[in-house]
Amino acid sequence: MNSSTLNNPATTGTGPSSSAPSWKRRAFVGGGVAVGAAAAATLWRATSVGLIPRDDAPFEPWQAWETSPSGDPLSLVAAAILAASPHNTQPWLFHVLDDHIDVHADPYRSLGAMDPFAREMWIGIGAAIANIEIAALARGFAATTELRPAPRHDTLAARIELRPAKGLPNTLAKVIAKRRTHRAPYDPARPVPPDVLNFLSKDDNDDVRLIWLDANTEPGRAFAQATLAGTQQIVNDADMTADGHHWFRNHPKAVAEHRDGVSVPTAGIPPVMAALSSLLPAVDGKTSGEYWLDATRTQLASAPMYALLVVRDLHDRRGQLLAGARWQRLHLQLTEMGLSAQPMNQLMEIVDRDRQLLRPSPTAELLQRWVGTAGGHATFAFRLGYAPRSVPHSPRRPLQAVVKTGGLR
Numbered sequence: 001m002n003s004s005t006l007n008n009p010a011t012t013g014t015g016p017s018s019s020a021p022s023w024k025r026r027a028f029v030g031g032g033v034a035v036g037a038a039a040a041a042t043l044w045r046a047t048s049v050g051l052i053p054r055d056d057a058p059f060e061p062w063q064a065w066e067t068s069p070s071g072d073p074l075s076l077v078a079a080a081i082l083a084a085s086p087h088n089t090q091p092w093l094f095h096v097l098d099d100h101i102d103v104h105a106d107p108y109r110s111l112g113a114m115d116p117f118a119r120e121m122w123i124g125i126g127a128a129i130a131n132i133e134i135a136a137l138a139r140g141f142a143a144t145t146e147l148r149p150a151p152r153h154d155t156l157a158a159r160i161e162l163r164p165a166k167g168l169p170n171t172l173a174k175v176i177a178k179r180r181t182h183r184a185p186y187d188p189a190r191p192v193p194p195d196v197l198n199f200l201s202k203d204d205n206d207d208v209r210l211i212w213l214d215a216n217t218e219p220g221r222a223f224a225q226a227t228l229a230g231t232q233q234i235v236n237d238a239d240m241t242a243d244g245h246h247w248f249r250n251h252p253k254a255v256a257e258h259r260d261g262v263s264v265p266t267a268g269i270p271p272v273m274a275a276l277s278s279l280l281p282a283v284d285g286k287t288s289g290e291y292w293l294d295a296t297r298t299q300l301a302s303a304p305m306y307a308l309l310v311v312r313d314l315h316d317r318r319g320q321l322l323a324g325a326r327w328q329r330l331h332l333q334l335t336e337m338g339l340s341a342q343p344m345n346q347l348m349e350i351v352d353r354d355r356q357l358l359r360p361s362p363t364a365e366l367l368q369r370w371v372g373t374a375g376g377h378a379t380f381a382f383r384l385g386y387a388p389r390s391v392p393h394s395p396r397r398p399l400q401a402v403v404k405t406g407g408l409r
Contacts, residue, residue, distance in 0.1 A: 126324020183268030186385030
């Protein structure tokens with residue numbers, strides 16, 4: 001399959017008909033209508049959805065971490081909340097004391113049918129743990145992490161013991177606030193150098209390992225085709241669509257209110273079109289799903305490389321935490337090297353949905369072909385490459401929303 005095939009829904013059989021407008025055309029046409037309306041009506045609409053004035057509070061945590069003081073455990077949580085999480089659900093809670101931090105899952109921030117066994121939720125929590133460990137080195141702590149210290153405690157993911165130590169230079173800590181999920185197109189003509197892939201693979205072990213899928217090879221083309229078909233399958237599933245759409249923030253006013261989720265500016269469309277789209281009424285789940293399918297087609301067509309993270313046991317909480325920590329470190333390493341990345345987990349989400357509905361899973365069998373004879377299960381997928389333009393940060397909830405005192409029961 002070549003890039004033109006991915007961009008042509010009529011040839012894939014997985015998208016809407018070829019006469020259907022793309023995300024970009026929808027945004028442009030809709031934006032043109034809004035801009036062409038009376039000035040007073042446009043101003044009223046912009047104010048009502050939060051475009052005027054802009055609320056910067058949802059993005060302040062990205063600056064707060066960089067100015068956080070050494071020797072304060074809260075500075076480590078300030079780094080933790082900047083970690084990646086599925087659909088930017090930020091599914092974590094922290095109990096902070098002077099000598100340790102307990103990291104908990106927040107089951108109320110679930111993706112529902114998109115993540116019926118909370119596998120992705122725990123991967124996100126693993127990413128937050130990695131940021132704490134990385135930040136500790138730069139903020140005057142030696143950190144020792146115990147994963148799942150009390151397995152019978154359903155939400156306790158890790159206890160991170162802290163002791164004072166001399167702050168050390170840490171290159172990954174310097175890019176914590178620069179990392180972002182990049183959903184815009186990459187440069188398909190600029191391949192990822194083999195030495196970069198070898199460097200990123202050096203941390204492979206029995207718990208988590210990488211599999212690379214070059215977009216110009218048969219496995220890479222098969223992954224792209226399957227992911228596009230998988231996206232269509234999710235869009236056709238009413239429960240998955242509704243539960244995913246729950247976390248979509250259509251307007252700046254919703255971003256300011258919730259400070260989480262995926263918003264129009266972070267969806268990968270050009271900034272002007274994002275601004276115009278924000279002037280329109282909120283879309284429903286079905287329309288949002290069509291936009292996502294269109295965006296996925298473009299993302300796959302522009303990616304030079306894909307990757308899978310493989311764990312020994314797909315449903316083991318410790319393995320999920322380790323996969324999340326590995327993903328966070330990978331993403332920071334890519335950021336440091338000037339590359340961009342975006343999770344592409346549709347196939348794993350379908351495997352979980354198949355399991356939930358007790359139906360056979362051809363998708364699981366397909367993933368196992370790429371995993372190969374070395375064993376294990378693919379739990380996370382992403383694309384990587386060089387992006388021609390930057391994208392904005394996603395919002396973050398403040399520390400007071402996620403830090404608990406007096407213990408977590």
